[in-house]
Amino acid sequence: xxxxxxxxxxxxxxxxxxxxxxxxxxxxxxxxxxxxxxxxxxxxxxxxxxxxxxxxxxxxxxxxxxxxxxxxxxxxxxxxxxxxxxxxxxxxxxxxxxxxxxxxxxxxxxxxxxxxxxxxxxxxxxxxxxxxxxxxxxxxxxxxxxxxxxxxxxxxxxxxxxxxxxxxxxxxxxxxxxxxxxxxxxxxxxxxxxxxxxxxxxxxxxxxxxxxxxxxxxxxxxxxxxxxxxxxxxxxxxxxxxxxxxxxxxxxxxxxxxxxxxxxxxxxxxxxxxxxxxxxxxxxxxxxxxxxxxxxxxxxxxxxxxxxxxxxxxxxxxxxxxxxxxxxxxxxxxxxxxxxxxxxxxxxxxxxxxxxxxxxxxxxxxxxxxxxxxxxxxxxxxxxxxxxxxxxxxxxxxxxxxxxxxxxxxxxxxxxxxxxxxxxxxxxxxxxxxxxxxxxxxxxxxxxxxxxxxxxxxxxxxxxxxxxxxxxxxxxxxxxxxxxxxxxxxxxxxxxxxxxxxxxxxxxxxxxxxxxxxxxxxxxxxxxxxxxxxxxxxxxxxxxxxxxxxxxxxxxxxxxxxxxxxxxxxxx
Numbered sequence: 001x002x003x004x005x006x007x008x009x010x011x012x013x014x015x016x017x018x019x020x021x022x023x024x025x026x027x028x029x030x031x032x033x034x035x036x037x038x039x040x041x042x043x044x045x046x047x048x049x050x051x052x053x054x055x056x057x058x059x060x061x062x063x064x065x066x067x068x069x070x071x072x073x074x075x076x077x078x079x080x081x082x083x084x085x086x087x088x089x090x091x092x093x094x095x096x097x098x099x100x101x102x103x104x105x106x107x108x109x110x111x112x113x114x115x116x117x118x119x120x121x122x123x124x125x126x127x128x129x130x131x132x133x134x135x136x137x138x139x140x141x142x143x144x145x146x147x148x149x150x151x152x153x154x155x156x157x158x159x160x161x162x163x164x165x166x167x168x169x170x171x172x173x174x175x176x177x178x179x180x181x182x183x184x185x186x187x188x189x190x191x192x193x194x195x196x197x198x199x200x201x202x203x204x205x206x207x208x209x210x211x212x213x214x215x216x217x218x219x220x221x222x223x224x225x226x227x228x229x230x231x232x233x234x235x236x237x238x239x240x241x242x243x244x245x246x247x248x249x250x251x252x253x254x255x256x257x258x259x260x261x262x263x264x265x266x267x268x269x270x271x272x273x274x275x276x277x278x279x280x281x282x283x284x285x286x287x288x289x290x291x292x293x294x295x296x297x298x299x300x301x302x303x304x305x306x307x308x309x310x311x312x313x314x315x316x317x318x319x320x321x322x323x324x325x326x327x328x329x330x331x332x333x334x335x336x337x338x339x340x341x342x343x344x345x346x347x348x349x350x351x352x353x354x355x356x357x358x359x360x361x362x363x364x365x366x367x368x369x370x371x372x373x374x375x376x377x378x379x380x381x382x383x384x385x386x387x388x389x390x391x392x393x394x395x396x397x398x399x400x401x402x403x404x405x406x407x408x409x410x411x412x413x414x415x416x417x418x419x420x421x422x423x424x425x426x427x428x429x430x431x432x433x434x435x436x437x438x439x440x441x442x443x444x445x446x447x448x449x450x451x452x453x454x455x456x457x458x459x460x461x462x463x464x465x466x467x468x469x470x471x472x473x474x475x476x477x478x479x480x481x482x483x484x485x486x487x488x489x490x491x492x493x494x495x496x497x498x499x500x501x502x503x504x505x506x507x508x509x510x511x512x513x514x515x516x517x518x519x520x521x522x523x524x525x526x527x528x529x530x531x532x533x534x535x536x537x538x539x540x541x542x543x544x545x546x547x548x549x550x551x552x553x554x555x556x557x558x559x560x561x562x563x564x565x566x567x568x569x570x571x572x
Contacts (some may be wrong), residue, residue, distance in 0.1 A: 002277075006269025009321045010262045016322035020315070024206055027213025034216040035229050040135050040165040042225035042296030048536035049515070053526035054130060056417055060488050063126070063415065064102050066134045068141070070095075070123040071153040071401050079107055079114050079121040087150045088121070094145050095125055100137055102128040115405040122406070127158070131533075132296075134158040155398025157530070160386045163393045165226055172230045176237065183241055191248065194334035199248050199323065203315050204240025211236050211308035218303060225297040228304035236308040239283070243276045243316035251324050252331060261328040265321050273317060278563040280313030285555045289548045294540065385410070385503055409499075411447075412507045416440070416494040416514055417526040424452075424487045425468040433492050434461045436525075439517050440496055445510045450495040452482050500531075507531035508538065 009016055044051060057063040072091065077084040088108065095101055107113035107121035114121050127134050135158055142154055180201075187197035211232045218224060250272035254264035287309065290302030324331065354361050389396035402408040418436050420429045430453070437453040440446060453464055467474070474480050486493035496514070500507040511532045515525055560570035 002273045003266040003270035005317075006266040006273065006321055007262060009269070009318060010265045010325040013322040013325040016318055017326065020206065020319045020322075023210055027210045027216075030216040031209045031212035034212040034219070035226065037216060037219035038224050038226040038229055038300075039132070039296075040162045040226045042132070042223070042227070042298075042300060043537060044130070044132055044533060045294050045296075045536075045540065047294070048533070048540070049526065050528050050532035050536045051130070053415070053417060053528035053532065056491075056526050057415055057493070057528055058128070060417070060491050061485065061493060062102060063493075064128060066127045066129055066131050066158060068125040068127065068138075068154060068156040068158065069398065069402070070125065071120055071155065071398055072123060072147065072150045073120040074150055078118060084121075084150070087148050088123070091145065091147055091150065091152070092123060095123070095141075098137075098141055098144060100127050100129050100134075100141075102126040115401075116407060117405065120401065120405055131158060131161060135162050138162060153394055153398040153401060155395045155402065159395035160389070160399065163389055163395045164386075167389055167393065169226060169230045172234060176233060180237065183237070187241070187245065188336050190245070191252070192335055193332050194336055195327065196248055196252065196331050197336075199320070199327075199331075200241040200244035203244040203320055203323075204237045204312070206319065207240040207308055207312040207315055208233055208236035210311050211304070214307050214311075215304055218307075223296050223300075224303070225300035227297055228300040231301045231304045232308045235287075235305055236312060239280075239309055239312040240315065243280070243312055244320050246276060247272050247316055247320050248324070248331070255329060255331070261325060265325055268324075269317075269321055273321075274563070276313065276316050278559060280309060280316075281559050282556050283309050284313075285559065286552055289552045292548050292551070293544055295537070385501070410501055412496075412498040412500045412502045412510065412529070412531045414496040414498075414511070414514070414527055414529040414531060416496055417491055417528075418494060419491050419524045419526070421490060423489060424492050425471065427465065430464060430468065431461055434464060436517060437494060440494060440514065443510065443513055445498045445500060445506060446496055447499050448495075448497040450482070450497075451492060452479075452487055453492075454494070455479060455482075502530040503534050508535040511535045 046052075054064075070091070072079075072084075072088060074084055074087075077087075079085075079088075085108065088106065092104055092106060095104060103126040105113070105124040107123070113124070127137075129137065138154075138158055145152065184197060184201055187200060188194070191197050212229070215224060215228055215232060247268060250268045251264055254267045255261070257264075259267065284306055287302055287305035290298045290305070293299070386396055386399040389399075391397060391400065403410075418433060420432055422429060424430070424433065433451070434453045437449060437451050440449045441454060441457075452468070455464075459467075467479075468483075471483055474483065486495075498507065498510055500510065508531060511527055511529075512535065514527050517525055557570050561567060564570060
């Protein structure tokens, strides 16, 4: 069947090439703009428990775990000098005008926000947005600000999150800049002629350009992660070159048998075309499994991968044979290396040696694969933090300043909401809150718990009952602040601190322990914070992973069974 398809492509070769040229011309204007429509995020889901906790805290307390930190300094002014204070107030006034700013805390109103050497100060900004939404407004906020004579560095969760994604994409593109010329050199060594070497590269470039153009339009009707851009360039070049290399090599072999160009195309299409077709189908099956995960970033990668692999497959099945039909014997033009039949002399002999002594090669190969796989058992899934960023990023510079100049440590900070019915200071609810607070303090990993029932270790339930009989009579400012800011009818807020890296397995274990505390309703404990989001992300991936693997293996087996018309070979 594919042989006849090859002959039809040969017959209409100019029309086929024209269709691809039209598609390329249509996509070229929008392909470079695709990146501007993609979002640097996609790692959260509104159904995650941490996302539900975030919404609850935002609704009840106006709290947001999404915030920015501005580090302000001046070469000559001290933070409390009149000039510095005036400039800081002007900057704060500018920040307040942004509609997504929920609250501002500065060194002028809160102690402890000045650097150890007294030269720098902090302005903390809470955003009325979740982490994904905040990524969209970062540039708006930074471009809107004019710090005057102050030096300004912006850091915090959203800038670090955005820069980690952007840095990954930039690193990948730098790798592609190096890899692309190396691929051309490798193709020159394989084919020995410039024309043959250029063909796979050209087809790969076409796949990337059209794939990016397709993503540009897909992003109009759904959110797409910036990582989709990276996957399209990576797979487009790789798959395009791989499929085309296979096709060109087979075509050259058929021409060497003194076949006509039409017969060579038909023979190549019936052999290499079949292998490329099923290779592409199994690849599409594999990457489409990412659509089964409920994360925008994985959806985006899956959509981008399916699009670009499909385009690379289609171009190898149509554009490549049409172009080779036009080029014909000129495929051997512009030789750069002496003609040689390396494949038959080396690879054929290697296959014969392996087939004569299969166990001599099988045993050490399996042993090597096992040795390479053993370290995987110690892999600990987590999330990246600021330390992976180069210091050329502003957010990383700010992170280093917070650590070195302000003495900030990387610790786990959790906001825990405990819900109940009615008045928080009723006897039953106060007892329930006190038990919960004591349980939190009893966790080995917890260093500190702050709440209306965790004021001092020496206070018991009777003391709290007496204290809160008349909460309006409380004169201690810190206690009054806790009452005003962390208690509402039906809900109380607990601030939990632990000396753990927020993305470590230990921090995730702490989140699971806190969520397991429950009196009557298993949904009356809500946890928000970086460790909680990481825990939800990893749990989501692991929950669906076995199902995804089973589906991919099943569909791949069926496609290979159709290709080989055998059950045994796909099992191997």
